[in-house]
Amino acid sequence: MSTMKYPAFTMPESNARPMSERCDSNLTRLLAADEFVVTGELGPPKGHDAEEVRKKARMLLGSVDAANVTDNQAAVVRMSSIAAGLIMMNEGVEPIIQMTCRDRNRLAMQADLLGAYALGIRNLLCLSGDHQSHGNHPGAKNVHDLDSMQFLRMVSDMREEGKFQCGEEISGGGLQLLVGGAANPFADPAEWRPYRLAKKGIAGADFVQTQLVYDMECFREYMKRVVDMGVAEQVKIIVGVGPLKSAGMAKFMRDRIPGMTVPDATIERMAGAVAGIDTEKKAERSAAWKAEGIKICIEQIQEMREIEGIAGVHIMAIEWEEAVKPIAEAAGLLPRPIMEV
Amino acid sequence: MIVAEQKPLNEIKSMLKGCKKVLAVGCGTCVTVCFAGGRQEVGVLSASLRMSTDLDGDVVNVDEAIVQRQCEAEYNAPLEAGLDEYDAILSLGCGVGVQSLAQQFPEKRVLPALNTKFMGYPAEHGVWEERCQGCGNCVLHLTGGICPVSRCAKSLFNGPCGGSQAGICEVDATTECAWHLICENQLKLGLFDEMMEVQPAKDWSSARDGGHRRIIREDVRIPDEEKA
Amino acid sequence: MTSFEPEIVAFCCRHCAYSAADLAGGGRISYSPSVKIVELPCTGRANALEILHAMEKGADGVVVAGCLPGTCHYIKGNTQAKHRVTHLRELLKTIGLEEHRTRMVNISAAMGAQFVVEITNFVETIKELGPSPLSGETSNTRTEGQS
Structure with missing residues (x-):
């Protein structure tokens, strides 16, 4: 950890239009109205079965305001996020399309955004993308024509100025997209993280979604710095939460996932959930773990609502989409408000 | 070299x-x-x-x-x-x-x-590390003398990504995170403010992307009439 | 096969193994007469190229004999030699030769008898391996390198 002191920083004044004017998505309207939003996540299949997407979408329907559709997550090839997003939209769930800098250059990004917009997609999350060396095509050439900050700036300009990155006008005017980025409060250098979030705001992010948060103490400190910088007034911060499935998963996340911290107390609590259950009774143990995971998640959401500067939660239940509804329900987040235009 | x-x-x-x-x-x-x-x-x-x-x-x-x-x-x-x-x-x-x-x-x-x-630096006897990709438009003045084009796995221009952990790149446990080093250097040099400037999209036409590259220096070139 | 007397090249450090060989000679302790000793200022001077050239010219085995660990006259010439021999053994395998055709041994100047033991031991190993496929009649005729 750095011993050097980071200089004080305050967000420059923004001349952005009011949130409600930037985009006409449901998510935008809720954020503009300062509702505590709930977003979910849908991982498209490693195949072409639309029904798989519909099934997951139906599990999320009514429990979230919008759901992210991942873009070749973990650098593993999956159904295109735009295509899966459209299928999801037809099921009644508003998509937040994820797009990475890893797989597309600025031409492909802009072309796909025009297409997505034409199909009715309105929310976008701009990401660098996991490195392909971790995925199933490690021999692929990565692109990184833009980085996530430049990507945000490009899309923000496409909306506000109605221009492509090259400066030419977009026929038919700007894309009224709600633009978001990702934030990892726990990556290193730790002191840099609030600044990076601020920089995303300067680059044009309307909102950010964070990496999964388990360490509430660290997260509170991070949020305090973010709020002190004046970032939360300009960027809607949606916090990533997710139910743990087992004590093993919690340990794995703590030890093996870069940029993730899981406090020992949480791991102990998960381990304690199966106390007294015979190790042979696998189903019973799994059920106990899952129940405890959901309980921890609910408590976390309740704590999050008390933290200044938080605009909502992003519930990530990886391959466990059915957990979203009970969590949202128990956390008192249902029914979700619908804000018609 | x-x-x-x-x-x-x-x-x-x-x-x-x-x-x-x-x-x-x-x-x-x-x-x-x-x-x-x-x-x-x-x-x-x-x-x-x-x-x-x-x-x-x-x-x-x-x-x-x-x-x-x-x-x-x-x-x-x-x-x-x-x-x-x-x-x-x-x-x-x-x-x-x-x-x-x-x-x-x-x-x-x-x-x-x-x-x-690659174009690299002998980090120790028997170990060489990439230092330059010849992108044709040097940004080292903005990055504390550390090249993000060649040393960051994603060639980022605006600070370390979420995969930076304890100064190490998520791609390889033996590789330092270039942006972590840049952060430290910019702090040391009192240039952290520059880190907060959003660096615009790079013009890659000066790199390989612009097609086969050539430098013509008329000041050192021998005129045709003198060649014979 | 029983009459096979292998051609061995021994790269010996002047400060230890070479003197040890001298001592063995002075003490009339005999060892295989086909061992050809090459004196080096230090085994740090022995490199892959020389060992390979000896092999190429038909040596059945090449031994590098340097000082005991920690006693190199030039601090770490012997450990560097050991490192090189280890890597060279990998190269020998890739070329298609047995890795045991080369070896590093450590000896002090006072260890005349031990020198003979080590050399005899190596000769035995090479005898078990048999003649190098690159030695004598088995090898195709080759031209010399240009430089």
Whole structure:
């Protein structure tokens, strides 16, 4: 950890239009109205079965305001996020399309955004993308024509100025997209993280979604710095939460996932959930773990609502989409408000 | 300097299929310094090839030569005299060296014995690290003297990504996060404010993306009328 | 096979193994007469190229004999030699030769008898391996390297 002191920083004044004017998505309207939003996540299949997407979408329907559709997550090839997003939209769930800098250059990004917009997609999350060396095509050439900050700036300009990155006008005017980025409060250098979030705001992010948060103490400190910088007034911060499935998963996340911290107390609590259950009774143990995971998640959401500067939660239940509804329900987040235009 | 490493012996052997006699040509510049294509390496590779093909029962005679700078025609010129007796030239130069020989001796087949890896820095004896990709538009003044194009796995321009952990890149546990180093340096130099400037999309046309690159310097170029 | 007397090249450091060989000679302790000793200022001077050249010219085995660990006259010439021999054994395998045809041994100047033991031991190993496929009649005729 750095011993050097980071200089004080305050967000420059923004001349952005009011949130409600930037985009006409449901998510935008809720954020503009300062509702505590709930977003979910849908991982498209490693195949072409639309029904798989519909099934997951139906599990999320009514429990979230919008759901992210991942873009070749973990650098593993999956159904295109735009295509899966459209299928999801037809099921009644508003998509937040994820797009990475890893797989597309600025031409492909802009072309796909025009297409997505034409199909009715309105929310976008701009990401660098996991490195392909971790995925199933490690021999692929990565692109990184833009980085996530430049990507945000490009899309923000496409909306506000109605221009492509090259400066030419977009026929038919700007894309009224709600633009978001990702934030990892726990990556290193730790002191840099609030600044990076601020920089995303300067680059044009309307909102950010964070990496999964388990360490509430660290997260509170991070949020305090973010709020002190004046970032939360300009960027809607949606916090990533997710139910743990087992004590093993919690340990794995703590030890093996870069940029993730899981406090020992949480791991102990998960381990304690199966106390007294015979190790042979696998189903019973799994059920106990899952129940405890959901309980921890609910408590976390309740704590999050008390933290200044938080605009909502992003519930990530990886391959466990059915957990979203009970969590949202128990956390008192249902029914979700619908804000018609 | 340009850093290269030798191809596996068996790959080189398969390139030599059908050759009876080849000339291995090393280079006395970059690849000598990185122990890939200097006099010693030419000797070891040539002996290995002679012995190995002999054991296979189909011996390839490998003669050895070295030139001071394989990427310049003047240095290669003396090789021409004896080339007739060889079926191929096996170059232990970098990619530029191989192509120089191929261009200079178009009637000869020129085979690469090395894989040219990068422009790098000898971090310690026997360890080389990439430092420059020749993107054609240097940004080191903005990044504390540390190149994010070549040293960040994602060539980011606006700070470390979420995969930076304890100063290490998520892609490889032995690689330092370039942006972590840049952060520290900019702080040390009192230039952290620059980190908060959103660096605009890079114009990659100065890099390989813009097509084959060439520099023409009229001030040092010899005018046509003087060439004759 | 029983009459096979291997051609061995021994690269010996002047400060230890070479003197040890001298001592063995002075003490009339005999060892294989086909061992050809090459004196080096230090085994740090022995490199892959010389060992390979000896092999190429038909040596059945090459031994590098340097000082005991920690006693190199030039601090770490012997450990570097050991490192090189280890890597060279890998190269020998790739070439198609047995890795045991080369070996590093450590000896002090006072260890005349031990020198003979080590050399005899190596000769035995090579005898078990048999003649190098590159030695004598088995090898195709080759031209000399140019440089």
